[in-house]
Amino acid sequence: MTRSFLLGGALTALAAPAFSAGHENAADTGLSYGQRPAFLISKMADGPLKDELAACMGQTPARTAFSIGHRGAPLMYPEHTVESNRAAALQGAGILECDVTFTADKELVCRHAQNDLHTTTNIVATDLGAKCTQPFSPAEGDSDARAECRTSDLTLAEFRRLAPTMDAANAAATTPEDYIGGVAPWRTTLYEDDATLMTHAESIALFDSLGADFTPELKGASVDMPFDGFSQADYAQKLIDEYKAAGIDPSRVWAQSFNLDDVLYWIENEPEFGAQAVYLDDRYEAEDADEGLIDPMDAATFKPTMAELKAMGVNYIAPPLWMLVTLDESGEIVPSVYAEEAAAAELGIITWTLERSGPLGGGGGWYFQSVTDAIDRDGDYYEVLDVLAQDVGVVGVFSDWPATVTYYANCKGL
Template sequence: MPARYRVALLPILLMLGAALPAAADDIALPREAQLGPRPFYLVDKMKDGPLKQQLAQCIGPFHRSDFSIGHRGAALQFPEHSREAYLAAARMGAGVIECDVTFTKNRQLVCRHSQCDLHTTTNILTVPDLAAKCTQGFSPADPAAGRKASAKCCTSDITLAEFKRLTAKMDGFNPAATTVEEFLSGTPRWRTDLYATSGTLMTHDESIALIKSLGAKFTPELKAAEVPMPFDGDYTQEKYATQMLAAYKAAGIPASDVFAQSFSLKDIVYWVKTEPDFAKQAVFLEERYEKDGLDPNRPETWKPSMQELKASGVAILGPPIYAMLALNDKGEIVPSAYAKAAKAAGLELIGWSLERDGPLHKGGGFYHRSVKAAIDRDGDTLTVLDVLAKQVGVRAMFSDWPATTTFYANCMGMK
């Protein structure tokens, strides 16, 4: 549209409360969060009771909330860490959006959940010259030998320029595949490939620019390297950790808008010493569930202790949902001993990840395993979220579909 017409239309558009038409390179975002039908579907599927009645009366308008964190963007239906997933998260009102950060062969930072997930999250296996650079090329399944289909392609196998040649797909693979095409067709049935055509991969710098333009905050996760460190001679873990936060400084992002994450306590302690402004709200992601068999009701499995974490400089702890929940004698979902101990030690909590188990009519999976006996319907997503918010007192929640957490936060008057 010619500039003179845009100017002429300005008074009319303002009078109507409309946003100016976007230029070709602008991002069109609604003034209010657009939630779609899912949050209301979840309310319809809840057990009858006061919470359902309260949420059923919540009709908006809905606004962005920092309680709502876009986990890998909006990974329930969009390829994770793609531009499209970040835009979807912002439009659903996520006040904070995540970029999992890893590095390429030439030490450039990009957004991927794992350093070595390109074979399941991108089309790399269909690009012959790049597939040839994978740590492990495609190997077909061999039922007679009991061998599943496999491949291993890492960001550290390719340069940034080569990374940018790829497109994003929904995470998944077919272990019974005998061809690359079959291998790539592994999206879980309860997700969708509808929005997975030519997803746009993001560098870390691009994610910062995009999320800034969307008016949201940032939660970058420093992913564990899957190659020996130092990498390529002198690229140490410390340089990697410093490089990630330096990007926010270079972009003029205040530390108060950044929730840096890591599953390594060493990374958090390093930031406490070298980047105290960022460390004030850095998130130590709970790693003990994997290596120590974390039991939310057995303090001997919480090593270091909550008090020791606090003393080391940890301000925010990020556990999986199951670690914060338990069942009481009546079979009701309540805060776990783990959650109570964390709060008693002065640690804030951010939980992960809502909407990641798929349909809950069979009790959910990993994320709900401590309360599985109390879950039998999709609507229990909101029941669990209510306990986490009101009884556990989480500061925010990661969600694969941020409309759900945005809806709840608005209905409960949370920021």
């Protein structure tokens, strides 16, 4: 399946920036790739792709909606902060993400999960740690240190008192202060100082000012729903209402959810937003009563099928990148059956997450599990990205360091 087929018709909406001239002129000043794309190219195996990418070193960076900031630029910045998203925008990301959850007073905030405050903020080392669902418990004997702190444990005013940190925790910690640590060595804490948390509404204003479009993800609740009378439908609707209140054109919003019912709610109740709602497909973990454990490479066993999703009004699907690629008999990276089925149903394909695996010398881990045997160097980020763009035909790629994707998209004219 070729990329030209997938980018026909309505699917070009995601592939091309949807900004006004004012946004582009104001926000694109000072865009920079930084050093990382050149570093990754230097680590590629010799060949035509490396030569082509190297020849683009002198190009002027341009914003592209093919490059999506995954929680901003969390390879080096605390995720879902003002600073992380400013960095992503400066790297040319045309779409930025706020993962959306809610506080005790039902205000929408940007967090990857409702129950991640203990790994992404300093809460356990503050007086607010006592309000956590599971306050900090130190490591002892064979037991790891533990905590579980939810946004729903706090009011919005309390949430604002927290300081963001890089996503990590020290399982061997014996004090709350020691628990805030364990950052992977290929990340950094250099940019943690004075990072700023955001509400969902604040993210809308920020992203708009940066010239970027929006991909909010409605996160599953850690609390039972309805929560104090706040139903799942109320939750899904409030996300959309905040874009309407800000006067954002629906064509600039790609609302996401792993819950298909949320996507179908938007299609039925907010059709302008539902037209480009994104189903984050996690059926690689699903179990079918008749088939047993579903083989993610055998898309025909998925229920609903790709064609059935399309018939429901779903236009975009977003699986992890390993679901879209596999190895052929010669060990080359090629599109998977899943990718071919999605393309045949004319679904726009978005994928996640590039640059989340760190150094690739060990095969790339979870995100590259279907092509591990072909991954042995950092330059393979670009080898996989090229297959995703040119052979699978994805229309957008989430990245923890958007400059990597922006550089590729600019070089290839996507």
